[in-house]
Amino acid sequence: MPIPDTSLTSRVLLRDRAFTALRDAIVDGTLRPDEQLRESELERWIGVSRTPIREALMRLERSGLVVSRPGRSTRVSSLDAGAVRDAQPVVAALHELAVRLAVPVLAPADIEAMRAENEAFAAALERGDVTGALAADDALHRICVTAAANTVVTDVLDQYAPLLRRIERVRFSSSAGLGSVALHDRMIDACATGDAATAASVAHTTWMTLADADPDADPDPAVSGGHGLVLAR
Numbered sequence: 001m002p003i004p005d006t007s008l009t010s011r012v013l014l015r016d017r018a019f020t021a022l023r024d025a026i027v028d029g030t031l032r033p034d035e036q037l038r039e040s041e042l043e044r045w046i047g048v049s050r051t052p053i054r055e056a057l058m059r060l061e062r063s064g065l066v067v068s069r070p071g072r073s074t075r076v077s078s079l080d081a082g083a084v085r086d087a088q089p090v091v092a093a094l095h096e097l098a099v100r101l102a103v104p105v106l107a108p109a110d111i112e113a114m115r116a117e118n119e120a121f122a123a124a125l126e127r128g129d130v131t132g133a134l135a136a137d138d139a140l141h142r143i144c145v146t147a148a149a150n151t152v153v154t155d156v157l158d159q160y161a162p163l164l165r166r167i168e169r170v171r172f173s174s175s176a177g178l179g180s181v182a183l184h185d186r187m188i189d190a191c192a193t194g195d196a197a198t199a200a201s202v203a204h205t206t207w208m209t210l211a212d213a214d215p216d217a218d219p220d221p222a223v224s225g226g227h228g229l230v231l232a233r
Contacts, residue, residue, distance in 0.1 A: 014048045018056035021046045026065050026076055027165050037066065037074045063159050065166075079166060087160040092207035094153050095141065099187070099203040102147035103196035111192045114143050118184040125177050133177065134165075140184060144191075144203070180206060 022042070025031045042053050057074055060066040064083050068074045077083075117140035124132035145154060183206045190199035 014052035015055040015059075018042070018046050018048050018052045019059050022056055022060055023063075023065065023162050026060070027162050031076050033076050033078045035076045037076065064163050084164055084166075087163050088208065091157060091160055091164060092204045094157055095145070095207050096200045096204035098145045098148040098150065098153050098157075099191070100196050100200040101150060102144040103191050103194060103199050105147050106144070106191055110143050110147060111188060114140050114184075114188045114191065117143070118181060118188065121184065122178075122181045125181070137180070141203075179209070183209070 022031070022037075031037070037057065039050050039053050039057075043050055046053070057066055057068070061068055061074075064080070064087075065077055066074055067077045117136045121133055121136035121140065124130075124136055145157065183202060187199050187202040187206065190196075190202060
């Protein structure tokens with residue numbers, strides 16, 4: 001029988017590890033716009049070899065998070081409001097689809113989990129905990145994405161959601177995100193009653209009601225609260 005290539009599996013895992021570490025560092029501002037990414041430094045920091053680093057950088061470039069200049073350098077991309085405007089309707093449409101697919105299969109425990117995450121989201125916003133708010137918001141939306149069980153939706157959201165977060169986090173540390181709590185409540189209530197059309201529509205709205213963020217604003221973690229976040233969701 002064919003013998004699985006375990007070396008390939010290992011390489012994929014290392015590439016994913018490098019991608020996740022770099023993506024998160026770019027989103028939370030640890031790696032700042034226009035910062036040069038040196039492969040030797042990344043190898044030591046992440047603890048993987050150069051090949052998975054290069055594969056991760058290629059994937060990040062496709063997502064718009066890094067820019068490669070052949071023969072020169074690879075750098076973190078600038079905060080591009082235009083790129084965010086391009087990605088936003090795609091992300092909103094996919095979350096709308098995910099909710100529409102999820103509603104018929106959501107269990108009572110899923111609804112309870114969504115309510116709990118929205119409460120955690122609201123509490124984090126109130127105390128200015130940007131990191132906690134991000135975690136709760138992501139967990140809330142992930143419930144429907146997971147229930148939808150559509151791998152294409154998941155893959156595309158994984159690719160483009162970080163691009164939105166980079167700019168959105170500039171403003172999310174303000175009170176602007178508080179309006180999302182009520183939108184979440186409306187979406188959850190519709191999910192609970194099995195109203196897929198309304199729940200999907202509200203999900204789309206939560207992703208489209210993003211106030212313009214200033215791409216020239218200081219992306220320093222100390223300014224934005226420490227980590228990347230999705231604004232007004």
